[in-house]
Amino acid sequence: MASGSEALTSGEYIQHHLQNLTFGQHADGSWGIAHGAAEAAEMGFWAFHVDTLAWSLILGFSFYIMFRRIAKQANSGVPTRFQAMIESIVEFVDTSVKESFHGTSRLIAPLALTLFVWIFFMNLMDLIPVDVLPFVATSAGIPYQKVVPTTDVNATMGMAIAVFILIIFYSIRSKGVKGFLAELVFNPLNPQQLGMPKVVWPFVMAFNFLLEIVSLLAKPVSLGLRLFGNMYAGELIFILIALIFTAGSGFVGAGLSSLFGEHIPAWFWILATATVFTTLWMNMKGALDNKKTLWLLLAELFLIGGLAFVGGQLMHFGWAVFHILIITLQAFIFMMLSIVYLSMAQTHH
């Protein structure tokens, strides 16, 4: 059910899901949207992933509007539930910053809050069923749509490099340019303290510089690539699970294919979805107890797509539950590492 009418192989299906909507200069010099991975690669560095940027901005502004609304009405009186939730997040970030960042800075806490909530929102897009938004986009004539910005290495490395710039800025601010450079060459082996002859100093300093540059560059890489890797892998597993149940080859599922031919008509899927939603709705309204709802859901899923479909749904659900932990944890780790790196940057070794 990837993109309706065209029949895709599994490989094409996965590739389609992993391709960003790229805007850049075509080989013939005109600007436009790339069709396919090869064309996107040809565009070189000066191309943009429109979907990544759009979703980042949408989610960033969601964060901004959500928190700004509360910030405007915030007072010391009795908070509303939503305000209490927002404030508990702020409090949580504030505590983390106070525990990990040694020094005073007006920037660190807001930075941490922005990173945490924004990355959490971007990761959260992963929990929307993998086919929904690409399907909508394809229907609207947009060929590619990758809705989770954190599965794009550009987004994660972009944020990591921004943090890296701040790390260098904080280092220079607290130690001066000279101090910053001295730290690079006089650590971890300090030839002065070790009482080495002047002749070997350049070699020791070069060795130190090599080590320190690696540890410095490891910071943005550990930030950006770790987040990217986790989210990319998670997304890929969702896609694979989706593939499994698209195959839909249980004995009733096979019956469906023989009933409708190669393409199961759209009304069938709409009807199926509506049935499932009605069941859940009735459960929420109290018309069905939980046990009956579960059996009914299983029966409906089985009727819709057979055993493989039921298995796919269960796997999807299981992975989604596990993924809730991952997305929160990854957002938290990105925030904590940024705080720790910035704290390290402004303390003297």
Added chain:
Amino acid sequence: MNMNATLILQMIAMLVFVWFCMKFIWPPLLKATDERRAKIADGLAASDRAEKALADANQEVEEQIKVARDKAHEIVEQANQRHSQILDQAKDDAVGERQRQVAAGEAEITQSANQAREELRATVASLAVLGARQILEKEVDEDAHRELLDKLIAEI
């Protein structure tokens, strides 16, 4: 999957969002929570103080009740004493009155007896004279026999 200028735009977007957060979100939210924290701390301190004041007041009330109870006890004691005093006095008064009445009665009785005796004495004297006159069939000179008569009367 390739690295491209998205990187730069994402970087800029992030810095702008961080700036937004630093400028418009963080300060008011933190101010509100800090103020609420101060308020709650004040409230807790006030409730502590009130609790202490209540305990003090309770103690004072207890003391006052104790004092009042002592006082009441004392008053009852005094009243009891006064009661017995009044009773004793009334008893004394009654006894005195009785004695007085008895004395008055006795005096009256004595007086009446004396009077009766005087009357009797006079009557007896005249009877004696009358009797003697009858016996002697002659006039008795009362004055001549006064001494004899008085002797007789005294003997009666």
